[in-house]
Amino acid sequence: MTLKVVVVGGGVVGAACAFHAASAGLDVTVVDRGPVGAGTTSRGEGNVLLSDKEPGPELDLARLSRALWDEAGEELGADLFELEPKGGLVVARTDEGLAALGVFAARQARAGVRVEPVDRVRELEPHLAPGLPGGVHYPQDAQVQPVRAAVALLDAAVRRGARTRTAEVAAAVTGRDGALTGVRTAAGDVLPADAVVNAAGTWGGEVGRRLGAPVEVLPRRGFVLVTEPLPPMVRHKVYSADYVAGVASSDAGLETSCVVEGTRGGTVLIGASRERVGFDTRLNPAVVTRLAAQACRLFPFLRGTHLIRTYRGFRPYCPDHLPVVGPDPRAPGVVHACGHEGAGIGLAPATGALVTAHLLGRPWRGADPAAHTALLPDRLVSRGGASR
Amino acid sequence: MGTTGETADLVVVGAGPAGLAAAVTALAGGLRVALVDSAGTVGGQFWRHPPDTARAAIPTADLHHGLRDYRALREALAAAGDRGRLDLRLAHHVWSVTRDEDGFTVHTVDRRRAPEETAVTLRAPRLLVATGAYDRQLPFPGWDLPGVLTLGGLQALLKGGGVVAGDRVALGGTGPFLLPVAAALAARGARVVTVCEAAGPSAWLRSPGPLLRNPAKGAEGARYGLTLARHGVRFRPRTAIVAAEGTDRVTSVEIASLAADGSPRPGTERRVEADTVGVGWGFVPQLDLLVPLGCALADSDDGSTVVAVDAGQRTTVPGLYAAGEVCGVGGARLSLAEGRLAAESVLADHGAAPVLGRGRRAAVRATVKRHRAFARALARAHPVPSAWSRWLTDDTVVCRCEEVTAGAVRAARTDGGARDHRQVKQLTRAGMGWCQGRVCGPAVHCLVAPHRSYTPTERLVATPLTLGALADLDHARENTGGAAHE
Ligand SMILES: Cc1cc2nc3c(=O)[nH]c(=O)nc-3n(C[C@H](O)[C@H](O)[C@H](O)COP(=O)(O)OP(=O)(O)OC[C@H]3O[C@@H](n4cnc5c(N)ncnc54)[C@H](O)[C@@H]3O)c2cc1C
Numbered sequence A: 001m002t003l004k005v006v007v008v009g010g011g012v013v014g015a016a017c018a019f020h021a022a023s024a025g026l027d028v029t030v031v032d033r034g035p036v037g038a039g040t041t042s043r044g045e046g047n048v049l050l051s052d053k054e055p056g057p058e059l060d061l062a063r064l065s066r067a068l069w070d071e072a073g074e075e076l077g078a079d080l081f082e083l084e085p086k087g088g089l090v091v092a093r094t095d096e097g098l099a100a101l102g103v104f105a106a107r108q109a110r111a112g113v114r115v116e117p118v119d120r121v122r123e124l125e126p127h128l129a130p131g132l133p134g135g136v137h138y139p140q141d142a143q144v145q146p147v148r149a150a151v152a153l154l155d156a157a158v159r160r161g162a163r164t165r166t167a168e169v170a171a172a173v174t175g176r177d178g179a180l181t182g183v184r185t186a187a188g189d190v191l192p193a194d195a196v197v198n199a200a201g202t203w204g205g206e207v208g209r210r211l212g213a214p215v216e217v218l219p220r221r222g223f224v225l226v227t228e229p230l231p232p233m234v235r236h237k238v239y240s241a242d243y244v245a246g247v248a249s250s251d252a253g254l255e256t257s258c259v260v261e262g263t264r265g266g267t268v269l270i271g272a273s274r275e276r277v278g279f280d281t282r283l284n285p286a287v288v289t290r291l292a293a294q295a296c297r298l299f300p301f302l303r304g305t306h307l308i309r310t311y312r313g314f315r316p317y318c319p320d321h322l323p324v325v326g327p328d329p330r331a332p333g334v335v336h337a338c339g340h341e342g343a344g345i346g347l348a349p350a351t352g353a354l355v356t357a358h359l360l361g362r363p364w365r366g367a368d369p370a371a372h373t374a375l376l377p378d379r380l381v382s383r384g385g386a387s388r
Numbered sequence B: 001m002g003t004t005g006e007t008a009d010l011v012v013v014g015a016g017p018a019g020l021a022a023a024v025t026a027l028a029g030g031l032r033v034a035l036v037d038s039a040g041t042v043g044g045q046f047w048r049h050p051p052d053t054a055r056a057a058i059p060t061a062d063l064h065h066g067l068r069d070y071r072a073l074r075e076a077l078a079a080a081g082d083r084g085r086l087d088l089r090l091a092h093h094v095w096s097v098t099r100d101e102d103g104f105t106v107h108t109v110d111r112r113r114a115p116e117e118t119a120v121t122l123r124a125p126r127l128l129v130a131t132g133a134y135d136r137q138l139p140f141p142g143w144d145l146p147g148v149l150t151l152g153g154l155q156a157l158l159k160g161g162g163v164v165a166g167d168r169v170a171l172g173g174t175g176p177f178l179l180p181v182a183a184a185l186a187a188r189g190a191r192v193v194t195v196c197e198a199a200g201p202s203a204w205l206r207s208p209g210p211l212l213r214n215p216a217k218g219a220e221g222a223r224y225g226l227t228l229a230r231h232g233v234r235f236r237p238r239t240a241i242v243a244a245e246g247t248d249r250v251t252s253v254e255i256a257s258l259a260a261d262g263s264p265r266p267g268t269e270r271r272v273e274a275d276t277v278g279v280g281w282g283f284v285p286q287l288d289l290l291v292p293l294g295c296a297l298a299d300s301d302d303g304s305t306v307v308a309v310d311a312g313q314r315t316t317v318p319g320l321y322a323a324g325e326v327c328g329v330g331g332a333r334l335s336l337a338e339g340r341l342a343a344e345s346v347l348a349d350h351g352a353a354p355v356l357g358r359g360r361r362a363a364v365r366a367t368v369k370r371h372r373a374f375a376r377a378l379a380r381a382h383p384v385p386s387a388w389s390r391w392l393t394d395d396t397v398v399c400r401c402e403e404v405t406a407g408a409v410r411a412a413r414t415d416g417g418a419r420d421h422r423q424v425k426q427l428t429r430a431g432m433g434w435c436q437g438r439v440c441g442p443a444v445h446c447l448v449a450p451h452r453s454y455t456p457t458e459r460l461v462a463t464p465l466t467l468g469a470l471a472d473l474d475h476a477r478e479n480t481g482g483a484a485h486e
């Protein structure tokens, strides 16, 4: 009998889970309370980065994911979701910064990332400020359009037999033996299920609780600035080496270290800040001005460029800044796939493959559960015991 | 560089009829007021004027109504300025407003020496937003040709610079605003070749009550009617401009009679030569500063969302007041009255004595009520015709900034499942360009969700501004030791 899987969340992660599970022949239903990709996925910039990750479990997942984005591009058409392997350029602002970046990049290289030290950064990016001491080019860094990517993956899943459903998931339904038999919606409908995937992103904590498998997923606010359209001025994803520190940090306050990149539409994106302020939706002008100042320092021509928009989103993060991917030990049938913080778009395909591997009980498309044990929910479950 | 500090008791954004009346009333009540407008002069849309320096050279008095009120308001402002109670910030565009425990921070960009831009920050415990409304545009084939403008745009050229935009002008759309624009252009020597009003001539008869209770409005309409008759201008009810033609510039329009649902009646199409076209489908409230502050919005009867206010013009956010067309489109008289009421509420909440006596306040309230009822009746009589999208071809551009066609928007709805203008934006880029959907948002909304009111996307930046101006603000903050790290 085919395994019935309900995926909660139609963001890029849920769409990737549905795509891989449906490709593996499972019976898939994706449930979202809103439209596809309207959650944090519509707020992300679409960076698919290896450059910002230090060796460890997240980089392992990212490397697999990078390869799977290429595969998805070949299967579905890279243009459909604007997959662009444009490469990243990390620039140092001081000699000390450059030395630290060099050490970091060497460690990444040993973990299998392609790194290319660059002396004259303006040969790669002619409009960079003069006097920057150097940087590292990461040719594998790429970009996708997140909402289009979610739509493309979900459409492909539907072509492979998956269903979609608009509903708010309220609870798990279990049989007399405690095994999962379905998922109840807020409207009271029950969708039969042998397994349920928690791909609810920033709301993964709440959905986990409703499914009897609470995990701690918290919001981390980020702002992105969007400029008026320009002729192509910025070719790569360019960021200052300070960013590497920002990503790894768990400081509660504001961190900004901007990534600057051009898009197909001609706009330049500048992002993103990181603040832990709960779901506070207000604009923080200090963030906007700081990002602007940093971007202008990297690319002085931007001083005369207009900001036309800024938007914000809430990255889903776990206290240890690793995504939680795998079966919950307390609630048989519940598989988590959330908490990807600022990398959920990049990490989506590998997450989908890994979830599918967990469901199948064997490796799938290069994702071997045995190789990604650091992402299992067990680490977050200190008190143990099912609570449903 | 940026200036910061507790600058006033009240910041008023918008110096149109509503903001002017509010500022003058609050000043009369003894408050210190900062009045901010992106324009170079006070007056808003209704009393738009050439810059003060050019006023003698460009006479516009004949184009205006209620100039006595306008002059009185300006004099009151000048007097308050002399006493140091007014901080008048013209050519300052507010790009964001934020709220904290002690009040509001109003982030502006000073453009007096444009293209130079300087960020200036104002603070006050209370804020009054009177940012008005702007033309609702619906696309039609050829609307992106040079020479095709909005009704408001034509009027603004006339009042703001004495410019008669063309020799042969065709006007279309719906609503009472067609009349003053046609009358003013005709009086200033343009040939108004046609005035196409989509609504039927009997639209008023369905609910004549509010008109009967507003005799002044009836008289105003009759006056415009006389002016048009004197210049031989044809007013065509239940007719629309359905296309504009021309190569480098518009040279003619196609007009058609409309069936009851607003679709063009086959066989009635006619070509009319014109070198300038003005079209307007009513106005959309300018809510950019209000939406991010989280105040409750409400449905109006004209397909737009407005800010919800109580009988004293208070929004649901403490300390935040709104007046004028952000609360619903209803004309300058209504805006003036709302501005006064809002300022009275500010005074009361501030603990200051009222400026108007009890009787006058009741009279102003009654004026607001009467004009609101009138505006609602007008809105019902002049809806966007339900079948307006029939005159779009698949290659009609809907979003000019990103060049997204009607075909692409329709595909986003039927193939992409888009249910509102935000989803259309994600799938097609409509609304992602320079104007951020201010122009195409209402039209895209009408294409995908015609049965709901249009609620604008949240825009955290109300006007484009240079990254340099923002960067300077950051450096200023760093230098004064102000914290970017909260
Ligand atoms: C400013 C910013 C910039 C970013 N930049 C990047 C970047 O460049 N690269 C990158 O890889 N990542 C980036 N991210 C992070 C990325 O956006 C997220 O990690 C990713 O989108 C998470 O996807 P998701 O599918 O898990 O969550 P979401 O897209 O939020 O999807 C979760 C879905 O679950 C649904 N849901 C929630 N609760 C329920 C319920 N009870 N019932 C039914 N449905 C429910 C929601 O409606 C939602 O659609 C950025 C994030 C921000 C905020």
Ligand SMILES: Cc1cc2nc3c(=O)[nH]c(=O)nc-3n(C[C@H](O)[C@H](O)[C@H](O)COP(=O)(O)OP(=O)(O)OC[C@H]3O[C@@H](n4cnc5c(N)ncnc54)[C@H](O)[C@@H]3O)c2cc1C
Pocket: B013, B014, B015, B016, B017, B018, B019, B036, B037, B038, B039, B043, B044, B045, B046, B047, B092, B093, B094, B095, B130, B131, B132, B133, B134, B135, B151, B152, B153, B155, B156, B180, B283, B286, B289, B323, B324, B325, B326, B330, B331, B332, B335, B462, B463
């Ligand atoms: C283009 C146009 C022309 C019009 N012409 C006429 C006419 O000739 N006759 C008529 O009866 N009605 C006219 N109207 C209708 C008119 O809006 C009202 O009759 C009346 O002016 C409304 O008054 P108000 O104070 O509510 O808003 P407005 O008069 O619109 O005043 C709003 C003010 O806020 C300012 N503002 C908006 N956003 C910001 C910001 N972010 N920062 C700083 N300042 C800001 C604007 O510059 C403007 O001065 C016109 C409307 C428009 C859009």
